[in-house]
Amino acid sequence: MKVIAVVSAKGGVGKTTLAANLASVLATSGRRVIALDLDPQNALRLHFGVPLDSIDGLSRATLSGDALRSVMFDGVDGVTVLPYGAVLEDDRRRFEAHLDHDPRWLANTLDSLGLDASDIVIIDTPPGSSVYTRTALCAAGFALNVVLADAASYAAIPQMERMIETYAAPRADFAGEGYVINQVDQSRQLAKDVLKVLRHLLGDKLFPGVIHQDEGVSESLACDTTLIHYDSLSQAAADFRACGQWLMARLDASAVSPRSVA
Numbered sequence: 001m002k003v004i005a006v007v008s009a010k011g012g013v014g015k016t017t018l019a020a021n022l023a024s025v026l027a028t029s030g031r032r033v034i035a036l037d038l039d040p041q042n043a044l045r046l047h048f049g050v051p052l053d054s055i056d057g058l059s060r061a062t063l064s065g066d067a068l069r070s071v072m073f074d075g076v077d078g079v080t081v082l083p084y085g086a087v088l089e090d091d092r093r094r095f096e097a098h099l100d101h102d103p104r105w106l107a108n109t110l111d112s113l114g115l116d117a118s119d120i121v122i123i124d125t126p127p128g129s130s131v132y133t134r135t136a137l138c139a140a141g142f143a144l145n146v147v148l149a150d151a152a153s154y155a156a157i158p159q160m161e162r163m164i165e166t167y168a169a170p171r172a173d174f175a176g177e178g179y180v181i182n183q184v185d186q187s188r189q190l191a192k193d194v195l196k197v198l199r200h201l202l203g204d205k206l207f208p209g210v211i212h213q214d215e216g217v218s219e220s221l222a223c224d225t226t227l228i229h230y231d232s233l234s235q236a237a238a239d240f241r242a243c244g245q246w247l248m249a250r251l252d253a254s255a256v257s258p259r260s261v262a
């Protein structure tokens with residue numbers, strides 16, 4: 001089982017979009033993929049056709065002592081979706097207290113699912129520092145940072161680096177981290193300039209391509225699906241596929257030689 005946490009210091013950069021489309025890319029290439037939502041926004045499921053009025057998910061299941069398998073949905077493209085679920089404020093706080101008390105809860109729960117070595121779990125997280133991101137990083141074999149080609153994302157990079165250093169890097173089974181630049185508009189000079197700076201700063205941690213800004217991304221969400229499913233010939237769909245290949249190459253390299261890709 002390979003566990004990938006999709007994280008960012010800043011909000012609204014495209015974590016959920018990337019998590020959903022990477023899950024879709026990897027599932028269509030024949031892998032078993034679980035897309036797991038560890039964000040109370042409960043939005044990851046919307047890319048996979050899970051009904052809007054469905055309230056089931058891992059938060060509710062955990063609080064009521066039910067197995068996570070009981071709240072797994074069959075999503076588009078063959079992805080298994082594990083939503084966060086809809087909870088009232090009191091229950092959300094109880095679930096967060098549970099995670100705070102047991103940072104290894106997710107890691108242990110995933111272990112107990114008995115997944116195959118080649119199976120992939122992609123975890124979506126809320127922005128910034130939270131009990132959810134800590135929980136995801138404590139379970140992750142790889143952390144995928146999503147950034148925009150702008151000054152605010154650049155300035156926030158050290159914040160997520162510190163979380164990864166604290167919660168993931170000390171573990172022997174943590175293979176490393178990578179960066180993906182999303183929503184790139186190549187016609188903007190500032191974006192080109194920031195891209196250059198980010199490439200210099202992040203070196204080979206950075207996905208060599210970018211995910212272009214593409215209006216098909218929001219159109220696909222409006223149709224309850226992924227861009228891979230909605231418009232597989234679009235520029236961003238090609239970007240997501242290239243990113244999925246790069247990610248798998250990174251993970252396979254780390255399986256041969258742990259830590260060599262960190």
Ligand SMILES: Nc1ncnc2c1ncn2[C@@H]1O[C@H](COP(=O)(O)OP(=O)(O)OP(=O)(O)O)[C@@H](O)[C@H]1O
Binds near residue numbers: 126
């Ligand atoms: N490559 C892209 N091209 C165009 N729009 C995009 C792209 N990526 C994401 N978006 C849009 O940007 C918005 C934010 O994306 P998303 O919800 O995935 O970000 P997020 O990082 O998960 O946000 P949050 O921090 O709130 O969880 C959405 O409206 C989404 O459709």
Ligand SMILES: [Mg+2]
Binds near residue numbers: 016
């Ligand atoms: Mg999100």
